[in-house]
Amino acid sequence: MLTTEEKIAELVRTLPMYIGFLLDGIEIKYPIKLNVSEAKTLLFLHKREGNPMSEYSKKVGLTKGSFTAVADRLEKKGLIKRVAVSDDRRKNALILTEKGKAAAQKIDSLFNQHISNKIARLNDEELNNLKNALEKTIAIIEKIK
Numbered sequence: 203m204l205t206t207e208e209k210i211a212e213l214v215r216t217l218p219m220y221i222g223f224l225l226d227g228i229e230i231k232y233p234i235k236l237n238v239s240e241a242k243t244l245l246f247l248h249k250r251e252g253n254p255m256s257e258y259s260k261k262v263g264l265t266k267g268s269f270t271a272v273a274d275r276l277e278k279k280g281l282i283k284r285v286a287v288s289d290d291r292r293k294n295a296l297i298l299t300e301k302g303k304a305a306a307q308k309i310d311s312l313f314n315q316h317i318s319n320k321i322a323r324l325n326d327e328e329l330n331n332l333k334n335a336l337e338k339t340i341a342i343i344e345k346i347k
Contacts, residue, residue, distance in 0.1 A: 228316045230309055234279050239264060239272045241309050244281060244298070248306035251297045254287060258296060281305055 204212065230241055242262045259269030273296060276282045281302035284294035298306060321329065 224317050224320055225313070228312065230312055232305060232308060234281070234305065236305075236309075239269075240276055243269075243272055243276060243296075244302060244306040244309055245313065247282065247296055247298050247302070248310055252285070252295045255284075255294055255296060276302070 230236060236244070239262055243258055246258055246261050255269060255273060256266060258273075259266050262269060262272070264272065273282065273284070277284065280299055282296050282298055285297055287293050287295045321332065324332065
């Protein structure tokens with residue numbers, strides 16, 4: 203028999219699969235071609251920009267080296283810029299350019315619309331239960347962070 207903690211760990215491991223289901227089929231139509239890692243990076247920056255690159259690499263799920271390539275491509279496309287956070291030239295924060303802010307807002311809107319369409323088949327009670335569960339999950343994660 204699993205302990206409560208083990209059951210929670212088991213459920214948490216399934217979350218990426220469900221998030222993948224929610225995002226399955228999304229089409230990001232934007233004048234600039236973006237891959238999934240680039241789009242996710244813009245979304246994270248849109249919500250909380252100015253953090254070190256290492257923080258974003260963890261959120262996007264890439265190694266630091268792989269994430270550096272993503273940041274390089276976004277910078278080359280004029281969507282982000284690096285800002286030194288200390289005397290150490292290797293440590294940079296990322297911020298959105300005006301062009302990047304516009305792209306991030308568009309992508310955020312597309313993600314929201316896509317997910318709204320996916321959950322539209324739920325009835326009011328199911329929608330409320332899902333909303334409440336997600337709000338509680340976020341609050342608990344913030345508490346244990």
